[in-house]
Amino acid sequence: xxxxxQMSDLSQLLNEPNVHxxxxxxxxxxxxxxRNEGTxxxxxxxxxxxxxxxxxxxxxxxxxxxxxxxxxxxxxKVNQSIDELTFIKLYHKVLxxxxxxxxxxxxxxxxxxxxxxxxxxxxxxxxxxxxxxAHQMFIRPDQNDLDHHDAExxxxxxxxFKADPEVDGTNSEAFIMISFKHRVVLIGGTEYAGEIKxxxxxxxxxxxxxxxxxxxxxxxxxxxxxxxxxFFGLSGTGKTTLSADPDRKLIGDDEHAWSNYxxxxxxxxxxxxxxxxxxxxxxxxxxxxxxxAVLENVILQEGSHQPDYDNxxxxxxxxxxxxxxxxxxxxxxxxxxxxxxxxxxxxxxxxVLPPISKLTKEQAMYHFLSGYTSKxxxxxRGVTSPQATFSACFGSPFLPLAPSVYAxxxxxKIDQFNSDVYLVNTGWTGGPYGEGxxxxxxxxxxxxxxxxxxxxxxxxxxxxxxxxxxxxVHCPGVPDEVLIPRKTxxxxxxxxxxxxxxxxxxxxxxxxxxxxxxxxANAGPNYGKE
Numbered sequence: 001x002x003x004x005x006q007m008s009d010l011s012q013l014l015n016e017p018n019v020h021x022x023x024x025x026x027x028x029x030x031x032x033x034x035r036n037e038g039t040x041x042x043x044x045x046x047x048x049x050x051x052x053x054x055x056x057x058x059x060x061x062x063x064x065x066x067x068x069x070x071x072x073x074x075x076x077k078v079n080q081s082i083d084e085l086t087f088i089k090l091y092h093k094v095l096x097x098x099x100x101x102x103x104x105x106x107x108x109x110x111x112x113x114x115x116x117x118x119x120x121x122x123x124x125x126x127x128x129x130x131x132x133x134a135h136q137m138f139i140r141p142d143q144n145d146l147d148h149h150d151a152e153x154x155x156x157x158x159x160x161f162k163a164d165p166e167v168d169g170t171n172s173e174a175f176i177m178i179s180f181k182h183r184v185v186l187i188g189g190t191e192y193a194g195e196i197k198x199x200x201x202x203x204x205x206x207x208x209x210x211x212x213x214x215x216x217x218x219x220x221x222x223x224x225x226x227x228x229x230x231f232f233g234l235s236g237t238g239k240t241t242l243s244a245d246p247d248r249k250l251i252g253d254d255e256h257a258w259s260n261y262x263x264x265x266x267x268x269x270x271x272x273x274x275x276x277x278x279x280x281x282x283x284x285x286x287x288x289x290x291x292x293a294v295l296e297n298v299i300l301q302e303g304s305h306q307p308d309y310d311n312x313x314x315x316x317x318x319x320x321x322x323x324x325x326x327x328x329x330x331x332x333x334x335x336x337x338x339x340x341x342x343x344x345x346x347x348x349x350x351x352v353l354p355p356i357s358k359l360t361k362e363q364a365m366y367h368f369l370s371g372y373t374s375k376x377x378x379x380x381r382g383v384t385s386p387q388a389t390f391s392a393c394f395g396s397p398f399l400p401l402a403p404s405v406y407a408x409x410x411x412x413k414i415d416q417f418n419s420d421v422y423l424v425n426t427g428w429t430g431g432p433y434g435e436g437x438x439x440x441x442x443x444x445x446x447x448x449x450x451x452x453x454x455x456x457x458x459x460x461x462x463x464x465x466x467x468x469x470x471x472x473v474h475c476p477g478v479p480d481e482v483l484i485p486r487k488t489x490x491x492x493x494x495x496x497x498x499x500x501x502x503x504x505x506x507x508x509x510x511x512x513x514x515x516x517x518x519x520x521a522n523a524g525p526n527y528g529k530e
Contacts, residue, residue, distance in 0.1 A: 010154070013095060014124075019104045022146065023128075025135065025292045028105070031128035035103075038129050042305045044291030045320070047298055048129045053174060053190040054297050054315035056198060058397055060190070061176040062087075068181035072206075074402040086169040087177055091186055093168070097161045098126065105131035108149045110139040111200050113334040114264035117213055117257060119204065122151035123196065126158050133193040133294050136323045138200070139268035153183045153203055155196055161188040178400075180206060193296060193321065197271055198398055201255050204266050206400040214258040214409040215266070217395030219243035220251040222336045228263055229452050230256070232394040233345030234373040238426045240272060241441070242345065242448060244284050249331045252324070258339070258413055265334035270327070274298055274318040277309040288326035295320055338417040341452050343424050344394070349374035349386035351428035351436045352485050352499040355478070356447040357469035358456060362523035364421040365411045368393055369403055369513055369520070370506060374427060386433045388502065390509040404515055422451050423469065430488040432498060439482075446477030466499040466527045503527040 013019065023031065029046060032038045038048035063073055065081035073079050098104060105125045112118030123134040134155075141149060162173040174189030176199055185199045201217075208215040218232040221243050229248070233239040240253050252265030253272065272285045274295065279286040289295065289307075296319040299311035309318070324330050344367050346353060359367065371391040392403035399406065414421060426444050430436035450456050459472040462484060474480055481487050489495040503525035510516070510524055 009095060013099055013104075014106065016099070016104075018102060019106060021106045022108060023105065023131070025132065028128050028132040028135065029291070031103070031105070032132065035128055037127055039300065040305065041295060041300065041307055043289055043293075043307075045289045045293040045295050046129060046132065047295040047300060047307065049297050049314060050191040050193070053192040055192060055317045056194055056397070057172075057174050057176070057190055057192070060171055060174040062170075062178070063400060064177060064179040064181065066179075066181045069400075073400050078397055079400055082169060082177060084179075084181070087179055087182075087186070090163065090168050090170075090175070090177070091156075091184065094156060094158050094161055094186060094188055098124070098156070098158055101126055103128075107131055107134045107138070108146060108151060109135070109141050109268070110145070111204055111266050112257060112264065113139060113266070113268070114257065114259060114261065116261065117208060117211055117259060117264070119153055119200075119207065120149055120151050121153045121155065121200065123155045124157065126160060127191070129294060130157055130159070130193055130196065132292075133321050134196055136292065136294065136321050137197050137267055137269040137271060140323070153185065153200070155185040155187065155199065157187040157196055159188065159191040163189055178202060193294070194271065194319070197267070201266065202398045202400055204255070204257070205398055205406075208257055209401060209405055209409060212260070214406060214413060216256050216258060216406075217254065217393065217398060218256055219253045220256050220263050220265070220336070220339070221245060221248040222251060222331055223248050223452065226337055227340040227452065228336045228338065230263070230339045230342045231345060232343065232368070234371065234389065234391055234394055237345035237347045237373050238441075238444065239345055240285075241282070242343075242426075242444065244282070246329065249329050250324075250327055251331050251334050251336055262335060262337040263339060264336075265324070267324075268334075269321060269323045272320050272322075274307075274309050274320050275312065275316050277320075284327055284329070285320065287328075288322045289320050290326065293320055293322035293326065338413075339419045342414070342419050342421045343448060343451065344368065344422070345424050345426055346373045348372075348425045348427035348502070349433035350498045350502050351430065351432045351489070352495060352502055353423070353425040353427070353467065354464060354469055354471045354485055355425050355429065355439055355443065355482060356451065356456075356475065357423050357464070357471045358461070359421040359423055359469070360523065361411055361414050361421075362519045363423075363469070364414060365407045365516075365520045366510070366523040367423055368410055369407050369516065370509060370524075371396065372506065374433070388505045402515075404513065407516075407520075420451070420457070422456075424448065429482060429485065431490070431494075436488070443478045443482060447475050450475050450477070466496075466503055466525055468523070468526045500527050
């Protein structure tokens with residue numbers, strides 16, 4: 001028995017009379033309002049704010065280093081280590097703190113829609129609105145599930161507990177700690193609800209590959225013929241927008257698993273960005289924000305309960321959390337077959353990547369490991385001009401294992417299930433950011449439609465001399481001249497300079513993947529290869 005179990009008084013805490021287990025949505029909303037944790041909006045959603053922390057705090061995230069994790073975790077800036085004794089001491093301090101709170105809230109549920117691989121979990125919250133968030137984001141059990149529920153991972157969230165870095169071994173008052181040995185996530189000092197969701201995603205990224213299941217940071221949908229599509233992409237690339245298709249059913253918008261049985265959603269809800277949300281632009285998300293939904297850091301219009309989605313007073317990272325059944329066009333349960341098509345989305349601010357290209361398996365693994373997009377000015381403090389951003393597997397902050405583990409699994413599954421892979425640039429054309437223009441959404445939708453319908457499989461292609469990408473020379477609904485980036489620039493020499501500059505950035509970033517095979521390393525840009 002582990003030290004934490006020998007010392008733990010968690011069971012005692014859970015049996016206290018002030019601990020509420022498995023409250024319904026109306027009961028949680030009543031608690032939120034009576035405890036002044038949030039406000040009811042005109043649509044019936046709950047609005048809450050998160051104080052100082054309005055986003056994830058990666059500098060405060062740790063994985064406990066012990067005999068379970070030491071040889072498995074890819075340690076570094078993303079996966080910071082903390083020793084087991086420090087974790088156990090803080091764990092008991094948090095439990096002692098929670099014993100003194102007037103009320104606690106417990107949700108029992110699952111991560112993983114495929115029952116063969118789902119993770120039974122327990123979430124213990126100091127805030128009722130955090131418990132509503134967990135209720136809506138994870139998979140909700142029926143009564144039979146509850147009768148047989150035995151949590152294999154526990155999330156303990158104590159936002160008002162502030163750590164003392166000198167005593168508790170943290171970097172600040174906030175901390176997010178994962179112990180794979182003790183199967184506990186410990187969160188404190190931050191009220192940002194997204195830490196609850198993303199910590200369990202990190203857990204699934206550790207446990208699923210051990211079962212030969214690829215965990216993925218992507219959205220997924222399915223067509224009328226059962227054809228499945230995956231959409232990978234970092235923030236601002238259009239992942240949520242492009243996976244929401246009235247002609248296809250949504251499997252999920254953020255986290256999925258790919259097993260030998262097919263695709264399954266890891267979550268039971270959506271955590272959508274709300275900045276500049278409108279019915280005209282995102283009708284599915286707009287309509288999903290009703291009773292039971294949680295609005296995070298969305299400002300209400302003065303003197304009313306009307307959300308002001310354009311208001312960035314608190315943060316640009318405003319969010320809505322709601323269960324999948326708030327979206328009409330979804331798959332229930334959220335499982336489907338193997339993907340026919342995989343789409344890597346990038347918003348290239350240099351304007352040199354083609355709007356669509358079909359990738360070989362080696363190119364797919366190269367671009368999966370690269371995870372490229374552009375970070376635009378204004379999205380982060382200190383960013384005044386577009387910057388190339390690389391996030392391995394399109395989800396580096398949530399990967400406990402080495403990126404090569406996920407990339408190799410992806411390559412194997414592409415081979416096994418004969419999936420087509422496309423790189424789609426939703427960024428700039430005709431010049432870089434500030435000179436060219438953003439790719440028209442209608443063009444991008446037409447290209448993705450053609451890819452998913454198999455219309456590009458036999459298309460004639462042009463091989464880009466810098467990036468080595470195979471570009472279709474014709475796509476229904478898209479002018480031919482848009483497809484070849486160099487032809488859209490007024491100054492071809494300026495294009496060449498930007499293309500060579502981006503190619504060099506790809507090569508420089510890829511140097512960190514020392515264990516990648518030569519076939520994968522050589523699948524990157526042709527220019528600047530050493």
